[in-house]
Amino acid sequence: MLLRCLTLILVALALPAAVTAQDRTPSHCIALADATPGIAHVIPASLPDVAPETVHLHYIAHASFLIRSHGGLNMVTDYTGFTGTLPMIPDVVTMNHAHDSHWTPFPDPAIPHALPGWGAFGEGIDHELDLGEVLIRNVSTDIRSQFSEVEPEGNSIFVFEMAGLCIGHLGHLHHEPTEAQYAALGRIDVLMAPVDGGYTLPLPVMMQVIRRLKSSIVIPMHWFSGYALDAFLLGMSDEFQVVELESANLSVSIDRLPSRPTIMVLNPSYINVAR
Template sequence: MAMRIRIFGIVLGVLVAQSAVAQDRTPSHCVALAENAPGLEYVVPASLGPVADETVRIHYITHASFLIRSHGGLNMVTDYTGFTGSAPFIPDVVTMNHAHDTHWTANPDPAIPHVLPGWGPFGEGISHHLDLGEVLIRNVSTDIRSQFSGIETKGNSIFVFELAGLCVGHLGHLHHEPDAAQYAALGRLDVVMAPVDGGYTLDLPTMIRVLKRLRSSVVIPMHWFSLFALDDFLAGMSDDFAVVEVGGPSLDMSLDRLPGRPTVMVLRPVWLSEP
């Protein structure tokens, strides 16, 4: 009997601990169901300034790289190339896509706890479901053009970050409109970073169609190469979306700050540097 009581106590303790981890993240309205990952340890990152409770900071670093920072201090970098600026900085999580070397590195710092490539063996894709308590990171695989203009099935990943009740999506090097299953897997994205170059990824009419279907509250253009491409994109979006020039590289977003009308928020990239 004593042994049974002891085992029951251990099981109950584990369940309580797992429940505490799951409750660290405010539930979002995305379609993913979080699995628990207790016992994770985090590298203490460089000081990048505090983030208010239930808020997400998004900082445009360069090209397709963004810093996504949680109010608890977790730092995630998208399309990580190995360099983020002059600040001494080790992210907790990096995501990568391998369309070009401006979206990934073959030699990420081994001190980074979680390195998530957006591809697997050729044509097979990869699946990520990383639950850090405060943040859940998952991906939806899409195709990309291969080196010689062929198709690499499932060679790109759209990464989704669920935190502070928000769903933040990064379309990566998207080369085709998602199909019905991919749209369903993405779910509702509150904030989406979208490549708007108009040629290296999707042509502008198709990208605009994708974004209008996603109907995210906030669209952040990236991967635009020139102001002409950016201006063309903004003109194409302006009928259904408001356009706001943020005036810098960063914005803080929370559920209560989402705009009532879908809005394109233009950030200007800046490398990370010491405060």
């Protein structure tokens, strides 16, 4: 009997620990690795608390967004080194180098994870960063130089899987994704899409990409004028509902996704210390 009890105790000790509140709710993007226990983080008082199974988005500027999790993970897309006057060290930053307004050569060394969207010339880069409640991965895409030369796999589309959602950031996209790239992206629930109409993709091609991805929420970014934004909204209004918000913030959860594909227009705003 004693031997049997000891055996049961050893078996119990060998079992994985129970899941915690910081584990990632599985998304439906594509089949990827299981979640691992999350990490405790200090949450600056000026940043909002995020409800369970919810993602908080803040449109900072240009192509930079703060993506914030319930557990307090702060992730910034197309990071330039500046997010505002609020002191904040993001847990993760992603960058693209098509232009210097999408990256910084000197990310703060205190940032735990600085993810470039490019590798050695023409080789691309692969990221699959699992932080427990969030999985961050990328799909490499080509970019063109100012002289129309092509750098294969010189940028990335980044995908954030969290709270059961797939959140995609198209970065400085220069071509329609290939069939293999569409497949690698999988289902994208919330999509940040550049709609400048020329610096990235011509507007008709970008609209085609957005229609192909069929995201529930599309957030326009990288627009340099109201004219470019209005042209995009007009071109998509027959298929997408358009909601223009007065804020830079949006909270999203899988159970509150709109039943009709919706474009959510956010007003960019740096994250500043409250006055």
